[in-house]
Amino acid sequence: MTETTVDATGSSPLLRAFAYAAVLAVSFVMLYPLLWMVSSSFKPENEIFSTTSLIPETFTTDAYRRGWNGLSVSFGWMFLNSTVIALLAVVGNLVSCSMAAYAFTRLQFKGRSFWFALMLGTMMLPQHAVLIPQYLMFLNFGWVNTILPLVVPKFLAIDAFFIFLMIQFFRGIPRDLDEAAVMDGAGPLRIFFKIILPLSTPVLATAAVFSFIWTWDDFFAPLIYLNDIEKYTAQLGLRTFVDATAQSDWGALLAMSTLTILPIFILFVVFQRLLIEGIATTGMKR
Amino acid sequence: MLVDDVPHRRVHRWTHLRQHLAGYGFLSPWLLGFFVLTLGPAASSLYLSLTDYGLMSAPRWVGADNYMQIATSDPRFRAAMNVTFTYVLLSVPLKLVFALAVAILLNRGLRGLNWFRAIFYLPSLIGGSVAIAVLWRQVFAGDGILNQVLMALFSYEGPSWIANPSTSIYTLIALAVWQFGSSMIIFLAGLRQIPQDMYEAASIDGAGRSRQFFKITLPLLTPVIFFNAVILTIDAFKAFTPAFVISDGTGGPIDSTLFYTLYLYQEAFTNFRFGYASALAWVLVAIIAAFTALSFLSAKYWVHYDD
Amino acid sequence: MTSLALTGIKKSYGAIDIIHGVDLAIEPGEFVVFVGPSGCGKSTLLRMIAGLEPITGGELRIAGARMNEVSAAERGIAMVFQSYALYPHMSVYKNMSFGLETARMPKAEIDLRVRKAAEILQITKLLDRKPKQLSGGQRQRVAIGRAIVRDPQVFLFDEPLSNLDAELRVQTRVEIAKLHADIGATMIYVTHDQVEAMTLADRIVVLNGGRIEQAGTPLEIYNTPANRFVAGFIGSPKMNFLNVSVDGRAGEAVTLDLAGTKLAVRGIDARPEGLCLGVRPEHLDVGSDRGTPLGAMIATHVEQLGGQTIVYGSLKDRQPIVATLNGQKSVRAGEELRLTADLAQCHVFDAGGRRVAVQSA
Structure with missing residues (x-):
């Protein structure tokens, strides 16, 4: 039932x-x-x-053939770009956000509640307020037109939503388990890897799927940071395709649109439960 | 005793230090991100907003000039505000009403709840992608499916909804409302939190269906409604992709889909007026903050919280 | 040599003191039970010994060595948690070996220890299961097994039976007593259940408000409670506390007035105001020729337990009193009963609640 x-x-x-x-x-x-x-x-x-x-x-399937090679760079290449970026984002988010959530829920250190309040504050701050200096900074680093601006921030826990999601989950893991592990001689590292993470696979999976989908779908950041068509993500490619075909080849355009949604659709079908529970418990966006 | 007390105290301090070190060790990625990607840039953009700054020149201090210009003599800012507020004020309530209505229908114990829930959620998940914006452009085009359906059903020859400045914004509002699913899921979760025995008690007390809805369901759901409203409003202010794709990045026709974020993008990355765009960004932050603050102030009067 | 010594142990959270300076010496192999009402600090005290809570003041020594700053794992102790705290994602074997692996013990040695502990606890067949697949009693054994493999000098138990149903609780209680007899380690056991305290302990430590009220063998606690709190806490139904006044004094002998009944005792000297007489319900007798008459009791309510009859009622001056009578007595509500008791089993508490040693005169 x-x-x-x-x-x-x-x-x-x-x-x-x-x-x-x-x-x-x-x-x-x-x-x-x-x-x-x-x-x-x-x-x-x-x-x-x-x-x-x-x-x-x-x-x-003619439209797919026309669309796939409709730009100077094949869509396959852009799908590969998107996949690499999305997978790196998943890894970055999981590593950095789980570490932060662990520190916030399980470790005692000076200034913890201060940083926690700031972390909640960053969730409220619209990204537009930091967009331009971030862009100028990455420009200075020579990172514009590379995937670094899209990926590196994920390793610095920029998506506080995932920290929040994991905090909610970690809080549900009984503290007795940590204490039993302390009695067993485990330090913070060992508790994190041997107790907390293995018990958190549901939330890690949820965060991973959301990370993948949101990064895959992201249009704004690639639009700003990627210039060369060989570096384009599928989303950018599709939008370029709109201009290139000038809507003369609707079939090809719809075929490529379908393809860019397909990975999300597959993830949705497979992880439907996790996604819906994730939304229901945290009230996350989208 | 006193003699061997000293090394102990050292040990003591060391174990404490280790605790703090572990905490900061695990927090370090976030901390680095906070300083480098949030605090630093926020401070810097606040400064830039008080300068005239393009790609070719160093920032030149202009004081509040940017803000003055925004407030007094920027017709496109006014257009963007107009479009954005229309979008926020129409899409958020519509989305809420839709989400709540469908959630209540689904909560009636319909068979296949999980199926419907999934179907309604799907648009929320993919709605932000370029493909959907492309599709939307097609749906509301002059020869799009909407007009084909209108033709087939009512023999009505519709205009191009996208190309018409007076209707184009509504196609985007429709796109937003189409994505009511995630709010609906939160509502469904909220509805299930309402204890069943409360309805049983109410029906024993002789309360009918509508009375139960207005006296039990709605008041107990106000925290969820509030939460959804705040999140949706903030998100609506930040909407970007659909307007960008549908208008080819112009915000047209005649600025009728010039979302605030789109205008901001144009100023920053097409015109490279970084100082002015920074000022625009902080105005948006202020608007969102004001809206959120107002919502929280109003919450006192209509949101029902358990004591 | 003492196994474990607490000297002036204090705990405070900010300005709030939780433990007010506890002194206690525990002998090797002793089974000590901390008992007290919730919030008395017994669990906090245990957690300080375990190393899970920092010690604010005083000194903790285990086998002679100062332990205040030593990490929990290096104190030579093991703890059984109230919730068992079994790692849900690990097999029973892994649960027991985790601590040994953390200590980088050789694999063969780990295996030996785990299998030996499993044998003692008869859980060898469960070693590959996950905690989810175990019954409450089995989980309890695994939790104990996890403690045994570490071969600790001191075992700590934090209310380990409170999650079991009544029948299993009795059974496990007996097993813990047997385990103690078998391995002979020092054990400290926290509970709020006085029956567990009485049955398991070599020595009971009664705590209240962050202080030790009394420490002694179960029978010492029962027979000569140091004060009114201990007297009331141990024993069920609770001891009757009856207000008495001093009626007259002749040298050593003092006459007490209990609702009009005169009692002659010796041993009370100072502060005769606010005295109260403590009599356990099971020490009261009805219509007996032996013992000292305590006056009449009007029964208001009677509970027949089969083996015992508990009578609730009041004295002439309306003070409530409870009497537990052996066997099945036919007592009706409203009936007047003649109470007697052996004065040697009664206690007198002064206004501060301290027990005053008295003899019958």
Whole structure:
């Protein structure tokens, strides 16, 4: 049994049918554009706008072939860029945020509550306030047009949301376990690696999946920092493709759009539960 | 006794020191990030906002000139404020109402709850990507699917919603509302927190359906509504990608989708007016801070907290 | 040589003092139980001995060596937690070997120790399981096993039975006593349950408000409680405390007035105001010829436990009193009972709650 909702008021069958119809209608309207996008990407160009049907009359993968090589650099290359950046971001976030969360929840040190308050404060501060100096700094470092500005900040726990998420989880791990480990002679490092991290796989997985998806989806940072098309992420590539095709090849554009969403969709299908629980427990954005 | 007390005290201090060292050791990545990526840049952008600074020249101190210009003689700032406030004030309440309504429907104990929950959540997860902005451009284009459907159903020939300055912002609001799923999930979680016996007690007391909704569900849900509203508002002020993609980065037609962040981006990275853009950034920070502060002040009057 | 010595041990959080200077010497192989109401500081004291809480003041010595600054793992102690604190992601074997691995003990030696401890506790068959797959009693054994493998000089138990159901609690209590007899290590055991204290302890330490009220063998605590707090804390139902006044004095002998009944005792000299007479319910007798008459009691409520009859009621001056009678007595509410007691089993407490040694005169 996964559905645990109980009808509070004992609705009548009629109301229930109405609720059903309403929810079904809303989901259809919501999904229609997505389904249309996917189905159109398999239609020949002339069929896309001649019918609203979701089932292609002629099924073709031609649009994918055209789109894949539609820019001077193949989309495959940009997917690889995106994947590398997203995976590095995952590693960076997991390492740095779990360390910070461990310090905040488990270690006693001077100034802990002061830094904790500041950390919460950074969650409130819009990134725009630091954007320009950050850009100028990375420009000075010679990092612009490399993936470093996209990746290095993740290793410095810039996404305080993940610290917060992990703090919530770590707080649920009984302190007795730490104390038992202290009695067993374990120091902070050993407790972190042997007790806290192994017990935190659910939250680490949640943070990893969110990290991947958000980095994959990120448009703003790559837009600012990456100039050469060989370094583009899939998102940047897609947006360049919009300009390049000038909307003359909708099929190819929709095919590439579908492809850029596909990794997220797969992660969504596989980790649906984790994602939804992550949202529900922390009320995180998106 | 006194003699061997001294080394002990040293040991004592050492174990204490080790505690602090461990704490700062684990915190060091964040600390470094805080100083280098947050505090330093924040201070620096505050300073830059008081200068005239482009790519080619060193920052030149101009005092509050940037802020003065923003306040008095910047028509595009006014356009951006207009667009952004329209977007925030329409998209946030609509999204909240949608999310709450669907959450309540789903909470009725419908079969397949997990399916619907997933379907409604999907747009929130992918909504920020370029692909969706591309799709949106198509949906609301002159020959887009919306008009095709309108044609098929009502024989109505719709305009290009994107290209029309008076409707383009609403396509973006629709895109925001389409992503109501994550708020809905938070509402669902909130609804499940309400103890079942409270409804049972209420129905024994003779409270009907609507009375139960207004007297139990809604008041007990106000903290969640408040939380969602604050988060959504902050996010809405920061929206960027859809407007950028839909308007090709121009904020057009005729600045009708010139989101504040888009204007900020243009000033910083197209016109390279770093000083002025910094001032714009701090104005946005101030607006968001003011909005958040107002929400928290208002919370006293309508948010119900358990004692 | 003492196994463990506390001298003027103090604990404070900021300005708030939790432990006010505790002195205690524990002999090797002794089973000492800290008992007291919640918030009395017994767990804090145990955690200070364990090294989980820094000691604010005073000195802790184990086997003669000062331990205040020594880390928990190097004090030669092991602790069994109330929640067991088994590592959920490790097998039973790993749970027991974790501390030894931390100490970088050779693998063969670790294996030997784990298997030996498992044998003692009869959990050899469970070694590959995860804590989730164990019953409450089995988890308890693993927690003890984790302590045994370290071969400590001192075992610490923090309310180890409170998560077990009543039947298992009795069974495990007996096993802990047996374990103590078998391995003969020093054990310190914290509980709020006086039955556990009475049955397990060589010596009970009664704590209250961060101070030791009394330390002594279970029977010393029961027979000669140092003060009203200890007298009231140990024993069930609680000792009756009856207000008495001094009626007359003739040399050594003093006549006490208990609700109109005169009692002649010796040994009370100063401060005769605010005295109270303590009598355990089980030491009261009804309608007996032996013992000293204590006057009449009006029964208001009777509980039949089968083996005992507990009578609730009041004296003539309306002071409440409880009597536990052996066997099944037919007592009805409203009935007037003639109470007697052996004065040697009664206690007199002065206004400050201190026990005054008295003899019958």
